[in-house]
Amino acid sequence: MITTEKKPQVYSSIRDVFTKSLNSFGKDYYCLYDTVRINDFSVFSSQLDKDSFLGYYNAYKIVRQSIYDKKQKRDTFVKQDLFDNEIISSLSDESSRAPFSVFEHKSLWSDILSSEKSSKIIQSDTNSAQWGRVVSGFTNTFYSIRIDTEGIDTLETEFVHLKDINRDGTLNLIQSIFISNLENKNISIDSALKIIRLIQRFDYDELFPYAQFIITTAIHVKNPRIQLEALNTIDRWADKRALNLLYNLESPLNPWVKTKYESLKKTYKDAVC
Amino acid sequence: MLYVRNLNPDAWMNVITGDTHPLDSDVISDLSTSNHELSVWEVDDSLSDMDDVAVALALTRDEVRDLTLVKLSPTDMRSSKYYNEDLDIKEQPGATIYDKMVDKHKNFMLPTFWQMGFLAEYIGSLITNDFESNCVIYDSTKLVDLINKAIDCGELNSDLLKKHRGRWSKKAKALRT
Numbered sequence: 402m403i404t405t406e407k408k409p410q411v412y413s414s415i416r417d418v419f420t421k422s423l424n425s426f427g428k429d430y431y432c433l434y435d436t437v438r439i440n441d442f443s444v445f446s447s448q449l450d451k452d453s454f455l456g457y458y459n460a461y462k463i464v465r466q467s468i469y470d471k472k473q474k475r476d477t478f479v480k481q482d483l484f485d486n487e488i489i490s491s492l493s494d495e496s497s498r499a500p501f502s503v504f505e506h507k508s509l510w511s512d513i514l515s516s517e518k519s520s521k522i523i524q525s526d527t528n529s530a531q532w533g534r535v536v537s538g539f540t541n542t543f544y545s546i547r548i549d550t551e552g553i554d555t556l557e558t559e560f561v562h563l564k565d566i567n568r569d570g571t572l573n574l575i576q577s578i579f580i581s582n583l584e585n586k587n588i589s590i591d592s593a594l595k596i597i598r599l600i601q602r603f604d605y606d607e608l609f610p611y612a613q614f615i616i617t618t619a620i621h622v623k624n625p626r627i628q629l630e631a632l633n634t635i636d637r638w639a640d641k642r643a644l645n646l647l648y649n650l651e652s653p654l655n656p657w658v659k660t661k662y663e664s665l666k667k668t669y670k671d672a673v674c
Numbered sequence: 675m676l677y678v679r680n681l682n683p684d685a686w687m688n689v690i691t692g693d694t695h696p697l698d699s700d701v702i703s704d705l706s707t708s709n710h711e712l713s714v715w716e717v718d719d720s721l722s723d724m725d726d727v728a729v730a731l732a733l734t735r736d737e738v739r740d741l742t743l744v745k746l747s748p749t750d751m752r753s754s755k756y757y758n759e760d761l762d763i764k765e766q767p768g769a770t771i772y773d774k775m776v777d778k779h780k781n782f783m784l785p786t787f788w789q790m791g792f793l794a795e796y797i798g799s800l801i802t803n804d805f806e807s808n809c810v811i812y813d814s815t816k817l818v819d820l821i822n823k824a825i826d827c828g829e830l831n832s833d834l835l836k837k838h839r840g841r842w843s844k845k846a847k848a849l850r851t
Contacts, residue, residue, distance in 0.1 A: 550737060626687045636740055636813045639849060656805035657683065657690055657742070664811045672819035672849065 532567065536574060539563055543578065548591050553598050560599060572611035575599070579615050583622065590626055593619065597630045605640035617646065625655035632661050636668070644669040676721070677714040677763075677780065678743040680731060681801070681809070689798045690805065696798030697791050705790050711764060711781035712793075714746065723778070728812045729820050729830075730768060730775035738841050741812040744797055756796035757789070771838050774829050818845045 539559050546552035563571040575596055582592045597619055600612045612634075619631035635643045647666055653659045685704035688694040694701070705712060715727045728741055751757040761782060768779025784790050800808040812820075821842060824830035836843040 625691060626683060629683055629687070633740060633814075636815055637738070639815045639818075639845075655687075655690065657687060657801070657809075660806050660809065661740075661811050661813075664816070665813055668813040668816040668819075672815050 532570065535563060535566070536570075539574070540578070543595065544592070546595070548595055548598070553595065553602070556595065556599055557602050572608060576611050576615060579618070583618075588622075588624070590624055593622070593624075593627045594630050597627070597634055601634050601637045605638045605643060613646065617650070620650055620653070625653070625658050628653055628655065628658045629661055632658065632665055636665055639669075639672075641669075675748070676717045676719055677746045677748070677782070678717050678724075678727060678731075678810075679712075679714045679746060679797075681742045681744050681797070683742065686797075686801060690801055692802075696794045701794050701798070702787070702790055705784075705794055707784050707790070710783055710785050711766070712784050712790075714780050714782055715768070715775075716778045716780050717745070723775075724810065725820055726772070726775050726824075727778055728810075728817060729824060730770040730772040730778060732812070732817045733772050733821075733835075733839055733842065734768065734770045736839050736841050738814050738818070738845050740814045741817070743810045743812065744800055745808055745810070746797070746800075751793075751796055754796055754799070756799060757792040759789075759792075771834050772824065772830055814845070815849070818842065818849050821846050822850060 542556060542559050546555055560571065560575075563574070579593065579596045582588050596615060600608060600615060603612065605612075616631045616634050619627050622628060622631075635647060644666075647662070647669065650662075653662050682704045685698075685700040688698065689696050689701060715731055717724055717727050724743075728743065731743075732741060748761045748763070751761060752759070764781040764783055765777075766779055766781050767776045770776060770779070782793070784793065821830060821835070825832045825835070825846070832843070832846075835846070
């Protein structure tokens, strides 16, 4: 826990770290994550130890996500009292992740949120050149990886980075990739399977409702390999809501897919519900 | 006696749709051998231990995926037009943490690509003619449920599961809650 005497130095260090990261890494959004991951803490002042930084950084992410979840604009958020009851209650469940009260460092958060440079971390304008660059990077990875566990591991890592910056933009992106593939006369089975196998890495709610739309579409695609993998996603979800989804689908025609469909209905009845 | 082997849909689905022949290279790759040995698991004719075999097979790897098991009868194979020669079967303990079923693992001896091809054609006929009767699908959720039951009966050690098959352990814990 940061003491009152140390607060001025820490405050200055946190702001300097965020600003320096932006300057040195060319304002790519997820370079701030790289700063934490590579554990290069030489940029920090001696008063700020690694655990303290991570504590602040985790809380910063929580606040930023709250802004994004509530879809508030940056300047509107800054003008509001940061500590209205709604925000405090939404953060209260995160107390195990935020080692200190946001209340204690109101000026720190006001400063970070209001500074022009750091606002670029929060604003993830899907029309911006920066967003275009990271999307392009993800798309290149998507088409170059192999469709094995290692390939999907790589894809998942990049997907999570993108999703942390802009959830809706990222989920729209994979939906677009999926549909664009279907618009081709000769669809790429591998591309469809990559999307579906990526979705399988997440729980039912995490990519809702985009994942559900992709999966129900996939089950109706002609290719039985895609249909089967889509049913595997429902299998992996093991969520009661997915059972109703299953019941609202037509029984497939391909014998392998049909056997999987019937098996899944029985499994859900016995094990999930 | 019956034996089962897991089929990879990436390799075999096109055989059912008729888009490829059982001697397709991806199909043959799914029957790849080591020391001329192809891994299979023995099941009672009554299929009474099928669930246990499925768990044993699932726990040979950490990836949480479903299984599609094709039922193979050497007697039936011998009388078929595909694999009409004697099949040697070798003992080899299975690489599974489900100790109870370790000895149920066996190896089919396939000395040349001819035997590999004959077997591919035989399996192709099984899944094309009557998939539902000749195959059993174990959903990953079903497998996790069976794993939990094995833990509850004391037949599977949960610490061992967590140590060596962490992903299955995580799913098993999630299904319990």
